Amino acid sequence: MYLILTCQPYQLHGNQVYLTADRARQLRLLRNSLDGKFGQLTLLAPSVVDGSESALHADCDAGRLQAFNPANEEIRVEPVLQHILPNSPGHWKNILQSFTQSACVLQPEINSAADAVIADGIFQSTGVSHPIVLVHSDASSGDHHSRSRTALLRDRLTHRRCRRSCERLAKRSELSLFSSESSMRQYSKYARNSRIFCEPSISNDDVISEADLLKRLCCDTPSLPxxxxxxxxLENKYGVNLSIAIIRYARNFGANVSLDIYGQGFQRSELQYQIAKLGLTREVRFQQHASNATESLQQQRQYDAMLLTPVIDCDLQPFLSCYSSGLPMLGFDHSCFAKQIAADSAGIILPQHDLQRCGQQIAELELHRGQLIEISLSARQAACRHSRESWYAKRAEWTLDAIPRFPRTSLPDVLPSAASAQQHDPALSGLPT
Structure with missing residues (x-):
């Protein structure tokens, strides 16, 4: 049995389980990648009973929630508490004593400082010695400007306790998966086996086919920009004005090039004045985002490459969105960007402090379209390597390497029923303990 321990609740309406779209997708990908090698996939999470049917339908219509049938999915969903969230290590200690009698792997999820109660519950459960796969995500910093000094001090203390719990949990875990390089740097020195695992935004179905990409590239002619x-x-600190200046330099070198800008901000009128002053009103245009994901994907596939601004040093997710459409990246010599482009061979590094040279390099790319074909195909291949399916396949491989065999295989893969667990364990009754 593979147990996922999380404080993120799911919704119940009658006997029907509702999960967020992200959670349902994660469970299916994990189920498919592990392929039953650690027994049944089981989610242990707080359940929230929603009595408002209209609100539930509104969430489903908006895509925030979706109905989930555990029996059809062959994924078990069990409530660790009903109506209230688990808020103490004692809750999780009792839960683990009830749900780890059969052989299993534990996957504690730490998404915020409050989730440290899961780690503390594991430490208090002296009888629990199962292999652990820690999944750690960076907590959102939030807006602290309006917080009182007392609240800020309390938050600081909570985060310090969480950090110490995560350090102990990383030491105890057979595999530690971190969502970013910053969390990897913070905890890898405590972990026995650490990996970066980002939650990808694209699937294989989102990636443009090679035939469609070649068709788009072969349709380009010198008469097209x-x-x-x-x-x-559209704000000063993001440097969109510098991108506009680069287009002017590229055209000065004879390049037939255009730029469409998607963004909102108070600097728009100032940028429009710059565009007019440089004589680029036909070449540089502001555009509106499409209303849905499908239209946005088709919109993006009209272009040849993504141009970053000299100020932005983006993370992996914007790369994936562009790569899925076969768009190479034109970015600047920031360390993260250079590292990613070197790994993927799917872009061009521009000198951050020499806009004229940037324009010259773009002009050279426009003149030698064969180079564009090469890096566009590399971008598509990188998208396939970084798809959800590929990342979860890597994750399964890491897990099997860290936990080579299912421990204590002689025991049955059976969970206690919710009814019997609640009768014997006050932590599962839905009442404070």
Whole structure:
């Protein structure tokens, strides 16, 4: 049995389970990648009973929730508490004593400082010695400007306790999966076996086919401009004005190039004045985002490459969105960008402090379209390597390497029923303990 321990609740309406779309997708990908090698996949999470049917339908219609049938999915969903969230290590200690009698692997999820109660519950459960796969995500910093000094001090203490619990849990875990390089740097020195595991935003179905990409590239002729696209807020600190200047330099070198900018912000009128002053009103345009994901994907596939601004050093997710459409990246010599481009061979590194040279390099790319074909195909291949399915296949491989065999295989893969567990364990009754 593979047990996922989380404080993120799911919703119940009658006997029907409702999960967020992200959670349902994660469970299916994990189930498929592990392929039953550690027994049945089981989610232990707080359940929230929603009595408002209209609100539930509204959440489903908006895509925030979706009905989930555990029996059809062959994924078990069990409530660790009903109506209230588990808020003490004692809750999780009792839960683990009830749900770890059969052989299993534990996957504690730490998504915020409050989730440290899961780690503390594991430490208090002296009888629990199962292999652990820690999944750690960076907590959102949030807006602290309006917080009182007492509240800030309390939050700081909570985060310090969480950090210490995560350090202990990383030492105890057979495999530690971190969502970012920052959390990897913070905890890898305590972990026996650490990996970066980002939750990808694209699936194999989102990636443009090679035939469609080649068709788009072969349709390009010298009479068509090199079509660049940029996504950035229209604010001073993001440097959209620098991207516009680069297009002017590229055209000065004879390049047939255009730029469409997607973004909102108070700097728009100032940027429109700059565009007019540089004589680029036909070549540089502001565009509106499509209303849904399908239209957005088709919109993105109209372009030849993504142009970052010299100020932005983006993480992996914007890369994946572009890669899925076969768009190479034109970015600047920031360390993270250079590292990613070197790994994927799917872009061009521009000098951050020499806009004229940037324009010259774009002009050279427009003149030698064969290079564009090469890096566009590399971008598509990188998208396939970084798809959800590929990342979960890597994760399964890491897990099997860390836990080579299912422990205590002689025991049956059976969970106690919710009814019997609640009769014997006050922590599962839905009442405070």
């Amino acid at each position: 090199l079509r660049l696209v940029s996504h950035a807020p």
